[in-house]
Amino acid sequence: MSKSISIAVVGSGYVGLVAAACFAEMGHQVICVDNDEKKVEMLRAGGVPIHEDYLPELLARHANQTLKFTTDLRAATQASQVIFIAVGTPQSKTGSADLSYVDAVASEIARSIDDYKVIVEKSTVPVYTNEWIRRVIERNGVPRDLFDIASNPEFLREGTAVVDFLHGDRIVVGADSERSSGLLASIYEPLSSGSYYVSEQAVPGFRTLDNPTPVLRTTTKAAELIKHASNAFLAMKISFINVVGNICEAVGADVEQVAQGIGTDSRIGPKFLKAGIGYGGSCFPKDVAAFRYVGEQLGVDFGLLAEVEKINAEQKKRFFQKVRSALWTFRAKRIAVLGLAFKGGTDDLRDSPALEIIDLLLKEGSIVTAYDPAAMERAKAVLPPSDTMRYAADSYAAAQDADALLVLTDWQEFAELDLDRMHYTLRYPIVIDGRNLFDPVTMLQRGFTYLSIGRMG
Numbered sequence: 001m002s003k004s005i006s007i008a009v010v011g012s013g014y015v016g017l018v019a020a021a022c023f024a025e026m027g028h029q030v031i032c033v034d035n036d037e038k039k040v041e042m043l044r045a046g047g048v049p050i051h052e053d054y055l056p057e058l059l060a061r062h063a064n065q066t067l068k069f070t071t072d073l074r075a076a077t078q079a080s081q082v083i084f085i086a087v088g089t090p091q092s093k094t095g096s097a098d099l100s101y102v103d104a105v106a107s108e109i110a111r112s113i114d115d116y117k118v119i120v121e122k123s124t125v126p127v128y129t130n131e132w133i134r135r136v137i138e139r140n141g142v143p144r145d146l147f148d149i150a151s152n153p154e155f156l157r158e159g160t161a162v163v164d165f166l167h168g169d170r171i172v173v174g175a176d177s178e179r180s181s182g183l184l185a186s187i188y189e190p191l192s193s194g195s196y197y198v199s200e201q202a203v204p205g206f207r208t209l210d211n212p213t214p215v216l217r218t219t220t221k222a223a224e225l226i227k228h229a230s231n232a233f234l235a236m237k238i239s240f241i242n243v244v245g246n247i248c249e250a251v252g253a254d255v256e257q258v259a260q261g262i263g264t265d266s267r268i269g270p271k272f273l274k275a276g277i278g279y280g281g282s283c284f285p286k287d288v289a290a291f292r293y294v295g296e297q298l299g300v301d302f303g304l305l306a307e308v309e310k311i312n313a314e315q316k317k318r319f320f321q322k323v324r325s326a327l328w329t330f331r332a333k334r335i336a337v338l339g340l341a342f343k344g345g346t347d348d349l350r351d352s353p354a355l356e357i358i359d360l361l362l363k364e365g366s367i368v369t370a371y372d373p374a375a376m377e378r379a380k381a382v383l384p385p386s387d388t389m390r391y392a393a394d395s396y397a398a399a400q401d402a403d404a405l406l407v408l409t410d411w412q413e414f415a416e417l418d419l420d421r422m423h424y425t426l427r428y429p430i431v432i433d434g435r436n437l438f439d440p441v442t443m444l445q446r447g448f449t450y451l452s453i454g455r456m457g
């Protein structure tokens with residue numbers, strides 16, 4: 001049986017809340033701190049603020065027992081051996097990460113330290129942030145032997161965050177002292193020893209694996225860099241395949257075949273080689289910009305990342321031109337849009353390519369009717385319903401009498417559409433697919449005019 005450790009997690013965003021719930025599931029005593037009183041009340045009352053598989057089950061099992069919620073950072077710090085900082089690090093105007101929340105939390109933690117604590121960065125932060133946190137804590141009069149700073153980045157994807165946390169590819173423990181490194185590694189002992197299982201009864205359908213997760217012990221700086229470099233590399237893979245897709249279109253080849261061909265080389269790997277309308281979300285755009293900025297600050301030319309960003313921006317415009325090539329003019333055309341979220345399986349709209357494309361359609365005078373299985377309510381707050389921006393209850397209602405159908409998010413339910421029904425629902429059977437959900441040959445046989453990414457058709 002692993003040792004139970006007292007943990008505070010500061011910030012109940014998607015990283016903080018998922019980490020807190022999973023730590024409780026792993027047998028630790030957890031206090032999750034947020035300064036949003038309403039959110040804390042909601043969590044105490046059994047509410048679940050984000051759409052994340054298995055999170056409701058974990059919260060139901062542990063909330064108000066080994067997982068407590070509070071606004072009191074001081075009390076949480078004093079009651080805990082390890083304090084994880086998981087507050088937001090939004091993008092500032094310069095492209096750098098805005099670390100003011102981390103700074104504020106570090107000062108407050110410092111004022112509450114009276115015995116040895118390990119303060120761990122869990123948010124995505126630029127290299128050297130640990131040094132700043134250390135300075136802030138020292139400036140507040142805390143002696144150096146009463147604390148250590150560590151970095152323990154997360155590699156969670158939205159929508160599959162709980163599974164990613166409990167069965168990740170690796171756990172990165174970045175710490176500069178034996179004591180902090182050992183304590184942090186012992187938190188993850190249930191995962192690294194392979195002794196942890198979510199019971200099927202407690203969380204029905206949860207995928208359990210019996211292979212232990214490797215723990216990578218590094219310095220704090222290396223851990224900070226691992227997180228930024230991982231996200232930047234994945235974004236680079238996506239931009240790379242998107243350009244290859246554009247070349248495929250020019251020569252009449254199929255990018256799916258090319259991606260498979262290069263992805264079966266184990267040095268490259270098959271994942272994140274799906275061509276589309278570009279990456280979005282709350283992480284890649286922000287982290288690529290922040291990592292590029294880190295390079296700039298250090299006098300290191302990381303022009304490669306500027307190119308990754310440029311390709312990503314172009315990809316949406318290119319898709320829009322594809323729509324133009326199918327429709328000729330836009331004014332008063334009725335366009336059905338399937339998908340608003342930045343990817344399937346989430347209700348998150350942050351930096352969603354779909355919103356950017358809808359914006360271009362509306363500017364050209366089109367009438368858009370959109371449907372998304374999870375993100376409609378959020379979308380209505382950003383794009384309020386109007387004569388030209390409409391929302392439908394399902395895919396077929398969105399397609400009713402439309403001049404064309406655009407697929408902008410890779411939801412599985414779109415891939416499973418009844419194509420014959422869709423054909424007679426649309427005014428013109430034109431489908432422009434930004435996520436390559438359909439087979440071009442099948443679409444042609446079913447009588448569609450079908451355009452997709454990096455393929456003839």
Ligand code: UGA
Nearest residue numbers: 154155156157158272273274276278279280281283342343
């Ligand atoms: C990403 C990383 O995958 C996580 O490892 C990381 O922990 C997280 O950021 C973070 O830093 O918090 P996430 O933003 O949830 O996770 O989404 P992804 O599944 O990575 O997708 C990002 C974007 O890339 C989406 O818009 C998706 O549609 C697009 N994408 C992804 C492609 O266009 N092609 C692909 O092959 C894969």
